[in-house]
Amino acid sequence: MERKIIEFSELDDARVVVELGPGTGGTTRALLLAMRPDARLLAIDLDPRFTEIVAAIDDPRLIAHTGSAADLGAILKQHGLPAADVVISGIPFSTMPFEIGSGILEGVRDSLSADGRFVAYQFRAEVARLADPVFGDSSRAAPVPLNIPPMRIWQWIKPPVGG
Template sequence: MKDTGLVAMTEFLRHPSMVGSAFPATARMVRHMLAPIDWDNVRTAVEYGPGSGRFTFAMLARMRPDARLLAIETGAEFVEKLRASSDDPRLIVAHGSAEDVGRHLTENSLGYADVILSGLPFSTLKQEDAETIMRVTGSALAPSGIFAAYQMRTAVLSLINRQFVDVRQGYEWWNIPPCHLYWASKLRGEGSYEDQIGGSASA
């Protein structure tokens, strides 16, 4: 089986509009992105576009023994790699689109998600697809759930602002390429990330 870096590069060249970057995220960016989330209270998490699994395995390391992580991926090689790389019973790898997150949650008896993390490149998606994904994301989240996203560009911000009322932003330079980071909640002043954004990179 191809190594993680080669799979990431190959899938990026094949589907540049669906793969956020040809390079896996740095450990620093993973920490920065995940630190604001209260993982002790996460029972169901979803990841859009797990790719090579950099965030996937970091999320699993932070999650409770009884939690579940649904990773939704369109790339067949990424799906194969993820399934072969982990025997963690908490991980469910679904081959499909984020637009069908509701169906994937239902089929796996997971209910609403407490956290949805997205690495999908919203700036290169068709506008109608991006809007659909954001709409179903809002429907799939629990009332106090958090939507988190890392992006090379800021195109996703207008979509987030339409769906969520409490939106926080960050930036991570220590990554190729540097990324804009977003954490959003449907309830103002509720997300567990509220007081943690500032120093989260070193968490």
């Protein structure tokens, strides 16, 4: 799964990377391995027990933050970070109310730099129903090879502002 996330994140030119819902940090470690030496990774999880696990990863590029994906813009500012080049999400959009999910995705779009990418890996396609109206039809998707239960990964590109 990590390989597909790295591929879809296109990290070669990314300076500011955000991970929503790092959980126990498996994807966080994989992202750090693939990121540029001068990039930053802001990992945001609602659950302080997960943030504590992620914060124990010894890497000066990493910021572990306890908070909600719904506050992404404010959290980036709080840490003095500019717009994100890529936001990667493992948070479960299928289990949250529609308005909350939509609000999170609008916040992600507004927190991305020009041509920034939003990457989501999920068991359910709810994220696509929510993200397509926010990002437009810029998405690509692929199954995550060999994952049981079947998981899909999506990528959306920030639409041109005003476009």
